[in-house]
Amino acid sequence: MSVQPLFPASVLDQLGQAIRGRYGSVAVAEALGLPGEAAMSRGDLSGADRLTRGGSETETLIRLFLLGLPAPSAAAEAVLRPLPLSQAVAAGLVEEAAGSVRATLDLRPYSETGGPDWWVVSDLGAEVRPGPLHPEHVLGIGSAGLTLAEATVRDPVRRALDVGTGCGVQALHLSEHSGSVTATDLSGRALRMAATTAALNGKRWGLRQGSLLEPVGQEQFDLIVSNPPFIVGPGFAPGAGGFRYRDSGLPGDSVCAELVRGLPARLAEGGTGQLLANWIIGASQSWEERVSEWFPPAGCQAWVWQREVAEPGEYVALWLRDAGEQPGTPGWQQRYDQWLDWFAAAGVAGIGMGLISLRRTGGHASQVVCQDVPQAHEHPIGPAIEDWFGRQAWLRDRSVPELLEARLTAAAGMVRSTHSVLTADGWQQAVAQLRQAGGLRWELEVDDAVAALVAACTGEAALGVVLSVLAASVSAGVDEVITALLPVVRDLIDRGFLVPVELAGPAATGSDR
Known part of the structure; x- marks a missing residue:
């Protein structure tokens, strides 16, 4: 229907x-x-x-x-x-x-930089109509949705899926680079909002009602995005303390775990899935261990960013305000206590908030990289995420001899900064850092050897030759230098400080040097 x-x-x-x-x-x-x-x-x-x-x-x-x-x-x-x-x-x-x-x-005008005007239909927010939101409230364009949109990989695809479409903003973006767009939501009201957004913008989407991936059965897609109801809590259901746009009715971080477990099978080979997620940080288990358990043992490659961490009281207050509750009211106090009591009983020390990007990789063992990414980064960041998947696939397929034969180039626009401390003998260098001008804008502390290695990677000589020259310059054995620096090289490639020449475009290679 x-x-x-x-x-x-x-x-x-x-x-x-x-x-x-x-x-x-x-x-x-x-x-x-x-x-x-x-x-x-x-x-x-x-x-x-x-x-x-x-x-x-x-x-x-x-x-x-x-x-x-x-x-x-x-x-x-x-x-x-x-x-x-x-x-x-x-x-x-x-x-x-x-x-x-x-x-x-x-009714909100919206556009990508340099793109056409769109109009998005949603419910009026709590700042416009004061008081608690309706349980079936349909959220408009918010910071979370914008975060997902600018992080999405935008390569052209044949089929795309938006899970939990809400007002349809992610589907609008997908329409620009996808042959067909399917969008799901458990809320019939949200689907009608999305249908209205689509009609106003001359778009045609396959809209289906149901929970998460259930409406698409065994179908596969080249790109799946989701801004799901990811709030961590006791499992408030819409109409029983929860709100459809953010509360799944499942306890803890179960909804994100369920979605991540189901995504790889719904992706075509080489397909990409991206979603916003929150997760529990427990007293006895790191967030990296918890989230890594959500992925299958084989068949996918994942990059998980933890952008923020909130302590339980801070987290609860954030989402109570989001729903239009006012501090000091009976409704606020009741929900606040109920939520924090559940956190205490579940051993929740904090809540991590971030982005998960994964790619289906066939028969390879799954690789899950979890990183804290609190820093400001380039916008949009989708191209950098696509580049990361390319570098990871390149690293996965390279043995040590093949890595030593590879030609690497330093990323363009890199900055080296040094910080010194005043001692009795004068100024002494204490810390040296490499900082990226674009992409994730990683900052990495390095010693002189690593800084020299990065500078020597111009794309002209094989890595093994570069390491041999470096070994001679410090009067060290070549094997010793290779053993010490190859793990560093892999990390530099992982973070985009060094790029294989076959993956680097003119702007990335620093070819003007």
Whole structure:
């Protein structure tokens, strides 16, 4: 059974005509100005209100659909043309009372850098309609969704899947580089929102209702993305303390573990899966050990980033505020105590938050690399993730003799910095670091030997020759240097400080040196 949009096709067609040209990303940015955009980004809707009282068409649309403010009926009728206000009211897009009109939904212009304008339909947030959210609330464009979108590998694919699509923002991105897009959600309301988003943007997606991967059966996809209901807790179910967009009803981090376990089988050979996830950090088990257990013993390669760590009280307060709860109210205190009591009983010392990227690799033993990645990085970061998978496949297939025959080049734009301390004998170098200009922007402490190795990798000589020259320069045995530095070389390749010449493009190779 096909999923129908919230509004009839005639209403959507006329609404599209009304907003195109006067309510796109550029028009909204110009109407808000830098102060208004800053106010919106920090959730200061009063600041945005003050800056959008000029009465222009774009300002009226901002006030209606972004700020949730009432507009005079005459002004609303003007900006919705050719959609008659009476039809907009009848369809449930807006409500009219006492000569003023208010929107019932968030209608938000959105675009990739340099891309076309899109419009995303969702429920109005707690900052617009104060108070606890409805259990079936459909979240709009949030920071988590933007994180996933900019981390997604964007190579062209034949089939893509968005698990837990919500308002459909990930599906919009997938549409730009996928032959077909399938999107699932357990919430029928979310699917209707996604169908509305698709219709407004002229997209066609296969929308299916059900939990996680269940709606796609045994089908396989080239790319799967998911912003699942990943909140770690007692297993609040929607309508029983939970919210559909973020609470799975499963205890702990079970929903993320279940999704990760199911992903490899739903990926075509060489396919990529990417999802946001939260995980438990226990007192007796590292987060790396816990998350690594989610992956099968063979058939996939995974890169897990831990971006943040929250202690239990901090985590609970974050998500109670997210749902519109107010500190000090009975509802807040009841949920706060119930949540923290569960954490204490389950031995939860902290909660890790991050991103999981995995690739199906056939019969190879699974490789799971877990890393703390708290630093600011380049945006979008999807290309760097794709490059990492390429380097890992290259390393996996190289024996020691083959690695010594390889030609490596240092990444472009690298910076070496040194820090010295003042001693009785004057300034003495204490720490030297290599820092990347782009990508993950890793910083790595190095000694003189490693710094010299990186500088010597110009892509012209084999690694074995470079190590032999380095050994001679420090009067050490070649075998001794190789034994000491090969693990370092592998780590430098893993992190992108060194790149095999066959994988490096002109910008990455530093070919202007």
